[in-house]
Amino acid sequence: MGRLTLAARPRDQNVFLPWDHRGVRHVYECPMRWADMDQLAHINNVTYFDYLQEARVDFGRHIGLAATSDVGLVVARSELQFRAPLTFRHSPVKVAVTVTDVRAASFTLGYEIFDETPDGPVVYATAHTVLTPYVFGEERIRRLTPEERASLQPYVVADADPMPAFVGVPVPRRPENHYAVHVRFSDIDGYGHVNNIRYVEYLQEARIALISRLFREVPGRRGRVAMVVASIDIEYKRQLTIAPEPYDAHTRVTDVGRSSMVLVTDVLDRDGSIAARGRVVLVFFDPETQRSTPPPEDIREIVLQAAAEL
Template structure:
């Protein structure tokens, strides 16, 4: 069985192209998940899970641009796997008109029950498993093919956590990592183009985002280190990867991400090939 959530949209959700910003979708998924587990809880155990789950990973695949509308957008949410200490949820963001569905995003989230007072994961109780299995629709999720990290000064971005980024448990909310990685991508792409003033800029849209959360980030005055690099340059796309580490413990990985960007022609609304000069510029960071 799938749960359906009517997600209200906000004008502030839009980016410069008039599309819902790629980061905002992660917030939509969080809203749908909480609505399924708490607002429409199948029992006390399921309801309590909404406040007792830690996000292990997120995989988001963008299918169509979503434009602003006063009507809500719908999100289907269901469970694809329940293991001893993790559960995987799937989502589909869509609208329907005249019996036809337009899908804007497909995604999955791996979650683990967590004892926040002791900062440790735990196993699901039988009651929690039963509540989740009511939404079970098994499907296999392919793991993200992360590459080896590449650290260079051009790809370094200091992440400063704002107080509003932190949840009631003192951890940076999982949605905020999408913002951090976006800031890192913008920084490295801007620096690249500044080094080659003769190379024409081209718009990009995000086609895929995968993030793994290894250790919690906490609110503090000192910044964290975010590193971004190019792992592949395709004919119409470029893949960037990144990771966040604590400069006080550089061997400790906090999060890593993989991001597929597609070059985009704003006039035709279609993907396009980058110029040879721009492709060469990105290839210099591989």
């Protein structure tokens, strides 16, 4: 499970977006880095989760959600829908944060990554994160305190774009869909566990490995097939730590559409239990028209075959 460390820090004022009719939002201006880009000169899909993390840490400081060495928040689930390509520039991108659900031992944040333009807001992505208070010294979830619930309440809004139900399927554990996840020292947070964002990166590495193998199996194919990520949904089950030996990840194609396909990846703990399960929707993409496109027929056949394998 990913971890978010919060410390109290006052902020000048709440920020209201004039185009928002759903309630109060906290808006964070997130600096961008040159290294955030991918080979299409768009911001890489993993980086969006980094922006979400920066925004929710700032939100936690703003409302006074404090953490100690033993108590903090863990990320139980994150999902993100990509709406428009975001490219690098030297000015920050805005991330709006609201609270869309509060329960006894968890709450859900909703996000929009956006810019304000003379023609109105441009939304690049919408997302949700489920967070739960956690006592690290005792390795257990705890309930929200009345004070924590009160600090969240001003930002509770009716969610016009609610978090979808997680759709995951079992992934067979076979050599052909295996990827070895090597945890780097920089993947680890202050509590000695893998940060939630790094799991998203592991999903990326695992699916690239599978796709590369599948496309190599297409006879005579030389040209490059472009794809973009449409959505990412990940559930965190257990926490991973750094070790010299890699963890196992397995990926399979579960669905194939006219111009898209769905992949599910399981990241496994040492005992074979699922530490995280991710579902990613990929869209075949024409870089010249900047639009989705059906894949070449030979590629479509190979992914259909992969989806049919149990």
